[in-house]
Amino acid sequence: MSQGSQLSTKHLLGIKYITREDIFTIFKAATDFKEVINRPIKKVPSLRDVTIVNLFFENSTRTRISFELAERRLTADVLNFTASSSSVSKGETLLDTVNNILAMKVDMVVMRHPAPGAHVFLANHIDANIINAGDGTHEHPTQALLDAFSMMEVIGNLEGKNILIVGDILHSRVALSNILCLKKLGANVTxxxxxxxxxxHIESLGVRVEYNILEALKWCDVANVLRIQLERQDIKYIPSLREYAMYYGVTRDLLDKVQKPIVIMHPGPINRGVEISSDAADSEHSIILDQVENGVAIRMAxxxxxxGKK
Amino acid sequence: MDAPRLIINKERFLLTIDRLCHELIENYGNFEDTCLIGIQDRGAILSDFIMERLKKLNKKVVPRYGKLDITFYRDDYRHREKPLKASSTTMDFLVEGKRVILVDDVLYSGRTVHAAMTAIQDFGRADQIAFLCLVDRRFNRHFPIRSDYTGIVVDTVDQTYVKVEWEHIHGQSQILLLNDKSLTV
Structure with missing residues (x-):
């Protein structure tokens, strides 16, 4: 595994913009930080002179908490901003909002925004380091990094391994970032x-499409199960959740039929009984809670x- | 460019480390409630060697042993052109109520030891912290820090560099004085 001591980029706008070496550099640092967060005192003073603002223009619980925890464990000063309680609702533009915050001498911006590409726009206009915590249906790079990191902890090098992503691929930023990251690491993705x-045209990303869940599970080493994003469905894409669960839900029965151990992952929040049944989500092969722990380590990294990038 | 100057040759190198080990045995006896902690990377090479010698010299009665990486505790992280690469910390014990001996190869500005003392506090409240180094460059301190166990004291100007070489890594155990920092890598 080749890794350096610094990244090739000043921002994390998406997996698309980072190299394979960057990914390994992040994984190496995350391994070190995972040791830190398992100590009795889970804090290091690395970013004591850094101020970070968490700008969330879309709802988030676990990503925001995970970022905030990572920031505090690095001793950074943290500002939290949610769109619903801000001047955005009074008509302020994104650039004005951010420039006002940066005038208070903020060094880094962690942002979630409903518009794909909002981070690239911001990176072209301001000086601070920008981290994409989700831009609409486009990318969610830290989730992809923590997913790949969690997979590697269980099955080692991903080169040539078979990874299945099942669920609402159309609306999922996790799916796109996962595909880009896994392909950079040499995995086969369905x-x-x-x-x-x-x-x-998703095949143009180098992935295979399979419509039969049992066949897909038989093929894979790891299954990353995504939720149905009802909040993004402006038209009816599926007849009902019940029908979706019948045809595409990952259940214990299906896993038993496959007759081989498959690592089960889910980025959360889980809709139990829809995309995954409780007995599958809580099975011995599930690493869903490890993903949450690794999320903090990856974000610290x-x-x-x-x-450290000037 | 001047040629590297030999400060300590192989024979004296081994004698010096044995002397440091004997000083530790004299002061810590059976090493009860004592832990030896090497500062990554180069301090840990020295601490590995010291542990080996202590096993031989003190009939296998040795302190608890760990390696500490201080990268995340450095005060110059954002002042560097290129960030430092962290090494792993291997400490499977807490230092609460213990006597700690920190180990590094060269004591120069004192910033590494300062960072190590900050880091060690994250593993509990030690009863006492002592510091052992192979080379003490005494005229270049940035902090009021001194070593308790010293291999050799070297008086050098700021522009020179001290390099500790190991037989299993560099082919020869010796200490050199260099005028070119790139040769220390």
């Missing part, structure tokens, strides 16, 4: 879901490495 929730 996506599975109802035809209406698989984007057209990203913040630490970007803070």
């Amino acid at each position: 996506v599975c879901g109802p035809p209406t929730l698989i984007p057209k 990203v913040l630490y490495l970007l803070a």
